Structure formats: structure tokens, C-alpha cells
Amino acid sequence: MTEQSVSRRDVLKLGWGLASAAILGEGLLIGLRFLAPRVGEGEFGSVITAGPTDSFIAGSVTPFNEGRFYLVRLEDGGFLALYRRCTHLGCSVPYDATRGEFVCPCHGSAFSIEGRVLNAPAPRPLDMFPVTVQDGQVFVDTGNPVERDVHEAQSVVYA
């Protein structure tokens, strides 16, 4: 026997304590998992076929409501898919064709056609979805919005 002895009772107490903590923890985890996102197929969140490249003229902004994005074709022919959710507080940002800007109705943030912030309070440019061009068709992956601090020229996709 050493000086510092642990009684059988202490070991059992510890065991019961750990078992109680474990069951509580498991319950909590299962509960949280229950709330977790469930993405349906073919909905927002999947890869969306936007259409043939020729159907988008240079300098145009085409809304895709089911995909929640705007397909932007810049004057130089480059493509950008902008998530229409305002980076400030999540409102839907409509495109104002006369001003050539996206203007948020909620708190007045304004974005350029590339998504750059023209007017605060939005803290960063509009998020983008990855665009791929294959066999003359434009595809947009709405499952992976890309956050960015500034708009960079290399994020524009060319056919």
C-alpha cells in the first residue's frame, strides 16, 4: 500500500460520474446533429447548368432565382457568378440596370458589376460561385460560395 491510496469507492464514483457525463454529452451531440443542414438534390446547393456561352451578351447580368445567383458577363467576355445574398446581413440584392450596380434594399450597400463594394456597410464584395465552361456550356457550382476580401481579376472565368 502506498501512502496515497485510492479506495474502490472512489474508483466507482469516478466511473459513474464519467458514465453520466458521457451519456449527457452523447445526447447533446445527437441533438445538435439533428439540427444540422440537410441539402436536397437538384436544389440550391448543387451544380446548375446556366446555358450556352453565346446566350449571354457582353456587359449583361442574368439572374438565376433557383440558383440564387447572377451570371455576370463582363465587357471583355469574362464570366462571374455572384451570390445574390448581401454580405452585410443576407438580404437579396437586386440588380439596378440603370445604375449598372447591385443595390441592397435593406441597408443601402452597393456593389459593382464585379461585386466590389461601392458603398458600405457591406464588409466585403459579393460572394462568388465557381464557374466552369465546358463544351460551350456554363456551369455554376452553388454548393461552394467563395468569400473574398477584394475582387481579383484572376477570379473571372473566360470561355
Next chain:
Amino acid sequence: MNDNLPEARPGLVQRLWRSVQRDPLSPESDRDRMRLVMNNLILHLHPSKVAARTLRFNYTFGLGGLLALLAVIQVVTGVLLMFAYTPSPDSAYQSMLALQTEVPFGQLIRNLHHWSANLMIVAIVLHLLRVFFTGGFASPRQFNWVLGIILLLLVVGANFTGYLLPWDQLAYWAVTVGSSLIGYIPLAGDAITRLLLGGPEVGAATLTNFYGLHVAVIPLTLFAVMSFHLWRVRKDTLTVPRRADEPGDVPVEKVTTIPHLVSRELIFALVMLALIIAWAVVFNAPLEEAANPDHSPNPAKAAWYFMGLQELLLHFHPTFGAIIIPGLALLGLAALPYLEPDMEAQGIWFRSIQGRWIAGISIVIGVLSAALFVGLDEVLLDLPALLPFLPTVISNGWVPLAGILLFLLAYYEGLYRLGATACEARLAIFTLLLAAFFTFTIIGIFFRGEGMALVMPWSVIP
């Protein structure tokens, strides 16, 4: 002569009744009255005797009792609404329309639920103010104050989750804006928002999640914490009101809870119930067009009780407006009773005669400085433009926050030097911040029009 005979055995009905209710319901003596309180499941949340002075209406204003009544109204009307409502984006709005037009008394029940929920926010804030200004949170009641703040958060949570359920434009965009606030919590924000919404945006999964939280999780927690809160009131007793010149250690006269407290509660509950029903008969709960995720209304405002927060967001970087400033405020609120271990002003409105002056002045300064801040920020002050070399988190976050904290510190020090006690100076800071927050809320509700521009109240589209 029956004197020597054993007492007759009570009849079956009487025995059955006694198995349910052991004490006579019409007690004859004080002793029986106290026993009835102690042995009753619901009444035993009350003490069996209360200090006579705490029964004065203009001390408590019956606010805690009103909140208990409202909680019960919410359960009764809420359960009825559950029979008429379908929590799915395809049918939620339709079931709201059917509820209002086809279900007998459907509109009335919805109105009652809606207005009681709103009144609950008002009443819980007033209750907090009453307890604060009469020093009701001092030892040994510190933890019950914290429980009260938890209840406040639960009531706001119940309101927020319930706000989405009608699935109209108001609901959809208020919840979109509200849940985006959570996204600004550093590190965990995105994960929490996705978990709460069940996806990246408000949608079918959000409605299911909010419904479950609204009808089960929050009410069960609320009633559990509420019972705890009431039981603590019984254990700690109410602070006894007194005039500013009265000593605190005079013996208090006590009366039995039955009938003195219980009868007052019953009458107050009936009067309030009548008023709420009358209000719900006259004013309908709003229902706009069905939710349209493609089109944000202009302006898209959060629920009215979040307007103070939304106003903060117009002036601060979102991490500060949505998280740091409200977080600090909430922490400060919870810590208040622990700052002053032996407060001698319990039961005196505003601590002292001097405290009343200080509170009044603080309200004026709070309202004026908040209005001035909004006005200046609108026309003159553009910190990010003045400090272009700093990221906006600093120029529109740390810099204005530091300015405000310096202002508060100077106010506190100034009062202290002028002869206020630490207790009164804290009262001043609390009052000033609260008045500023109320001013923000008023500005947000009545002075923000299209594009959240500053306009006069008559041009705000309701």
C-alpha cells in the same frame, strides 16, 4: 349522548376528496392558510407569509405576475394554434390564411398569441428596470437576477423563432437579417448560423428547426427556469420598499399569503386578461404577402425589439454592432449584482434622493448623446474615410467603441468627484446606456425609411 362514541368515519366522497386535497380550501385560521400554501404544488412557489409593504402595487407594479400570466396565455393559445398550423414552406402561409378566415376564433387566438408575445418583451424589460431601480438584485438575490436575464433571453428567443412561423415577407426577411447577425460571431458564427437555419439560407429546414425550438425546447426551458426564479423569490423574499429617509432595519409587518397576496394576484390577472383580450379583439396581428426569397422588401427591418441592435449595426462594423457591444452589455448586466456586495439602498427607488436626480440627468444625457451620435454619423463623421489606412474593423469598431468607453469613464469619474457614491454612479451609467439604447430603438422604428435613410416618422412606410 354521543360524546363517548368514536367519531363517525367520513363518507366515500369525502375520503376521495381528501386523498386529492388534504387541507380545507376555506381555511379558518392563519395556521391553516399557511399550511394550504405550503402543501399546494403551485402555491408553494409562494412563501406562506409576505411583508405587508411589498403588496403595494406601485412597488412591483405586478410585472412578475403579469409575465407569469402571459406565459400561461402563450401556452394555451400556442397549443390551439398548433392544431391549425402546418410548419412547411409550401403550406405554412396557406394555413395562416385559413386560420384567420376559416377557423372559428382563429384570428382572435392568433392576435392574443401575437400581442401577448410582444407585451412579454415590454413587461420583462420593465420588470428588469423595476428590480434594478429598487436595488432588488443585491445579496442574497444576485443569482436570481442572472436567472431573470436568462429568462429575458428565452423570451426574446421565443419571439424570434415564432416570428418566422407565419412565413410572410415580414417573417422571412426579419429572420434573414436577424440570423445574419449571428454570423458575425468570430470563428463559430458561420457554423452556428448553418446549424440554426439547417442550411445556408432561411428555407424549409429553418422552418422545421424554428418550429421545434418554438413549441418545445424554449417553452419547456422557460417554464423550468421560471419555476426556479419564483422559488428563489420565495427563498430570498422580496425587498421591502421604504422611503429614502427610512432606516433599513425596522421590523416589518407580515401577513398571510392567503388571502392578501393570492387575491390581489387573481384580481390583477383577471383585469390584465380582460385588457389583453380587448386589445386582441380590436387590433389584428400583421400578416403580409407570402414569403418571397427573391425579393427583399425596402426597408427590410428586423422585429421592433431588435431595432436598437439594427441601429447599432448602421454605425458600427458588424462584429461590434452585433456581437461585441451587445455581448459586453449583457455581461455587464449579469455582473451588476456582483459589483456591490453590501448594498444598503435596497427597497429605495433610485437608491437615494440624490440618485433620483442622477437618474433623471442620465436619461437626458443618454437620449441626447444617442440622438447626436446618430445625427453626426449621418452627416459628418465618416471614420473609415477619415482613417483610410486602417481596416474597417478598427476604424469603425475599436475607435468609436474606445470613444464611447472614454465618455462613460469620464461621466463616472465626474459624478464620483461631484460627490455621488459608487452605487449611484453605476446607476447613472446603467441609466444612460439604457436611455441611449431606447433612443436607438425609437430611431430605428420611427425614423428609418426606405434604404434605411433617416426620415421623419410620418414618411416611414408602416
